[in-house]
Amino acid sequence: MLTMFENLHYAVRKMKTGLMLFMIAGSGLYAQQLEHLDDVQNVSARGNSVGHMILGNTVNYSPSSSLLGNNQPCNNTDPGGNPGDVGCVNFTYQGQQVSYTTVRGGDGKIWLQQNLGSANVAIAVGDEDSFGDLFQWGRWDDGHQLRNSPLTAAPGPNNPSGLSTVQGAFITGSPAWWAGFLATDTWNATNIMDAKDETSVDPCKAIGPDWKMPSQSEWAGIVSAEGISNPATAYSSHLKLPAGGSRGSGNGDFSFVGQRGYFWSSDTSGLGGKYLYIGNTIANASAGAPRGQGASVRCIKPSSSLGISETKPGNSIAGLYPNPTNGTLYIKAGSNIENVQVTNTLGQKVNILFSNDQIDMTALPDGIYLVELTLKNGQSVSKKVIKK
Numbered sequence: 001m002l003t004m005f006e007n008l009h010y011a012v013r014k015m016k017t018g019l020m021l022f023m024i025a026g027s028g029l030y031a032q033q034l035e036h037l038d039d040v041q042n043v044s045a046r047g048n049s050v051g052h053m054i055l056g057n058t059v060n061y062s063p064s065s066s067l068l069g070n071n072q073p074c075n076n077t078d079p080g081g082n083p084g085d086v087g088c089v090n091f092t093y094q095g096q097q098v099s100y101t102t103v104r105g106g107d108g109k110i111w112l113q114q115n116l117g118s119a120n121v122a123i124a125v126g127d128e129d130s131f132g133d134l135f136q137w138g139r140w141d142d143g144h145q146l147r148n149s150p151l152t153a154a155p156g157p158n159n160p161s162g163l164s165t166v167q168g169a170f171i172t173g174s175p176a177w178w179a180g181f182l183a184t185d186t187w188n189a190t191n192i193m194d195a196k197d198e199t200s201v202d203p204c205k206a207i208g209p210d211w212k213m214p215s216q217s218e219w220a221g222i223v224s225a226e227g228i229s230n231p232a233t234a235y236s237s238h239l240k241l242p243a244g245g246s247r248g249s250g251n252g253d254f255s256f257v258g259q260r261g262y263f264w265s266s267d268t269s270g271l272g273g274k275y276l277y278i279g280n281t282i283a284n285a286s287a288g289a290p291r292g293q294g295a296s297v298r299c300i301k302p303s304s305s306l307g308i309s310e311t312k313p314g315n316s317i318a319g320l321y322p323n324p325t326n327g328t329l330y331i332k333a334g335s336n337i338e339n340v341q342v343t344n345t346l347g348q349k350v351n352i353l354f355s356n357d358q359i360d361m362t363a364l365p366d367g368i369y370l371v372e373l374t375l376k377n378g379q380s381v382s383k384k385v386i387k388k
């Protein structure tokens with residue numbers, strides 16, 4: 001009898017310890033606290049969850065941006081004009097208010113520096129908290145993108161109009177999700193009321209009207225500007241792209257988590273949708289996959305690429321290259337150049353050397369500049385230039 005009471009007392013003590021661990025796991029401190037405890041832990045990339053064994057019962061805890069993300073105050077300030085400058089933005093995701101870091105890319109445009117559904121900016125290629133969710137092409141934030149979402153068959157009709165019957169579930173099997181693969185299908189609507197047979201809601205629109213899913217050309221532009229060629233350079237870029245892997249449309253299994261990156265674009269393809277694929281030795285912005293595949297979403301705010309204007313009159317200027325430039329900028333114009341002026345993103349004039357249709361910007365710090373040319377035919381031309 002004494003042994004029974006001793007065992008009961010021990011069990012109660014373990015239950016208290018387990019409750020404390022569960023409470024710790026609900027705070028941003030759980031990761032460092034559990035380093036020094038002997039509890040059995042199981043970190044699952046497939047479910048994006050952490051299972052803690054407490055007296056034989058598994059308590060599942062799924063990290064989210066609201067619990068593990070950046071809790072610093074955010075005033076929705078855009079990044080500065082230099083590549084790598086950061087800002088932040090508030091929006092609602094999965095029904096909760098979240099704050100995400102934004103960054104000025106090497107292409108001069110503003111990007112999220114986090115995947116949708118992530119807890120933080122990546123601190124390593126394989127940082128699980130930065131992987132975020134895996135969306136199916138043409139679907140919005142309805143819970144299907146969570147890594148532990150249940151599986152379901154395709155809805156009827158098998159297009160955005162039918163998604164109300166499968167909310168929160170990841171579509172697998174045959175027929176595949178939105179299998180018509182029409183080139184005229186779009187993923188750019190603002191809210192669910194706008195979803196139609198051929199048009200779906202862009203999950204990036206939840207951030208604000210100026211935000212959107214990147215196009216194939218925008219992915220190609222940032223890959224070139226940042227020199228992305230594999231997972232290591234994707235992570236070292238200003239976008240801090242992690243290797244979140246993908247989720248299959250056949251049975252919902254996960255592939256290459258922590259090894260490769262898959263990032264949807266808004267473009268369609270003959271296979272379904274296009275995405276940026278980052279493999280061991282390649283970064284391909286033209287890759288295609290079935291729309292039922294789960295891939296990461298990284299949003300862009302192209303309308304705020306600069307706080308200065310750009311004019312494009314006719315064919316008076318045929319080229320201003322290379323852009324981005326390491327220092328020397330060459331001008332190919334259809335008319336003789338009378339004057340050159342270069343200003344930074346604050347509108348301040350900076351000193352440069354100009355001769356023989358060449359602008360020497362080597363003395364300027366890296367950043368984005370507005371080059372204004374006055375031509376002898378009376379026209380003025382302004383071009384945005386990135387100095388790297």
